[in-house]
Amino acid sequence: TAGSRIGQHQYDGRLPDLSPSQNSRREAELRRGLTELRTLDAGGLDEAGQMGYRMMELFLRRELFIFSDLKPLENNPMRLTGYLNVSGYMRRDYAPLEDRLRSAAAAMRQALDFLDVLDHALSGSLSSHVVDMSVESYSGMARFYRVDLAEAAKGVTDQEIVAEFNLAREAAAAALDRFVESLKGRGKSGPEGFAIGPELYSGMLATGEGLEVSLSQIAAIGQANLEDNLARIKELAQSIAPGRPVAEIVEEIGRNHPQAQELIPETRDMLEDIRQSLVDFDVISVPSEDRCQVIETPTYMRYAFAAMDTAGALETKATESFYYVTPVEEEWG
Known part of the structure; x- marks a missing residue:
């Protein structure tokens, strides 16, 4: 397979x-x-x-x-x-x-x-x-x-x-x-639960990411990063709307999203904007004019909101790649 x-x-x-x-x-x-x-x-x-x-x-x-x-x-x-x-x-x-x-x-x-x-x-x-x-x-x-x-x-x-x-x-x-x-x-x-425990988690990081660091060190790095980000978001919030709480501003931003029926085309446009920004700001070189096709996530993968299905590295003919976006389900309310 x-x-x-x-x-x-x-x-x-x-x-x-x-x-x-x-x-x-x-x-x-x-x-x-x-x-x-x-x-x-x-x-x-x-x-x-x-x-x-x-x-x-x-x-x-x-x-x-x-x-x-x-x-x-x-x-x-x-x-x-x-x-x-x-x-x-x-x-x-x-x-x-x-x-x-x-x-x-x-x-x-x-x-x-x-x-x-x-x-x-x-x-x-x-x-x-x-x-x-x-x-x-x-x-x-x-x-x-x-x-x-x-x-x-x-x-x-x-x-x-x-x-x-x-x-x-x-x-x-x-x-x-x-x-x-x-x-x-x-x-x-x-x-109940899904935690695999510290030993297996450490093994996952060591063999999957090459990260041979203790979990306590990783937690400390993460906590420091979290505190830095929280401080930055407070500063940004005050520059956007002085005096308003961060949570209120985040909630307002969260209401700015595509309508359900526009999710696929808006995602397609967003990906094109991202690609063009990479080119315009010379972040990385983009060697191909190929675009991934934005389609609904297959039913067996809808535990994910979005996923990338890239063409095989050794594929010579079918080079199509797909970006899956999970549609809004009726039962979500």
Whole structure:
């Protein structure tokens, strides 16, 4: 799945194997890779080489940390929803639509086994917060298969391809429905909260950000930054409206937002303004005239208000990128 996303389409139509044996093999590969990397003399490399060495070391450490410590297969199904995402086959025109439909159908046919392995790997009780988010995401994926992909085969004349695609998406949606019900049961007896604790959080920062600093130091830096920002915002508030409380001014600014129906076009205009400012003020060079397409966030990702879906780094044909903006839902009031 990851290979397909970055533009290596020989991996199209394949979901990862989450079985215990495959995970053990992957963990062993990562440990071996880290050991081999550390036999190199990083001190003898030039600046770019040392940067590459550091990035590779952090990548391997991060992957090992996820496997050995975070263990998302046991306690965080949210991290695995993305593997079931077949939107790239539909949105990115890297091959004839018929071929992309076949690949998407092949991936969705594997959803049942994928979810079965995940269901068996997950702990019997999970944090209710993790479950709530996961249910929203996996339910959204089922809806995406049933509703959003309903018109994906429009214009395809080969009815065999269309029939296989529609059968695969409905079967996958049904498997997702069953998985969601299983998730709900796990949340009923699970712990409250979502905190992972100081040890795991420190590990996340060390392997994900290369930040080898104590949490107390990070908290102190954050507190100092907060106090500085609060002092600055008070100064700014007085320059805008002397005598008025900060909270009142912030509330007034917060009322200045797009109407629900204008959210997508206004976001598109805002991104263009930001891009032009970067050019006008020579902040960075902008090497391409390509623009990301601003569209509604897919249903399986609406736990986020906005997100970027960038074209794969090795993609040579379909270079479309998408900026997702979550629309205003009716139940928000």
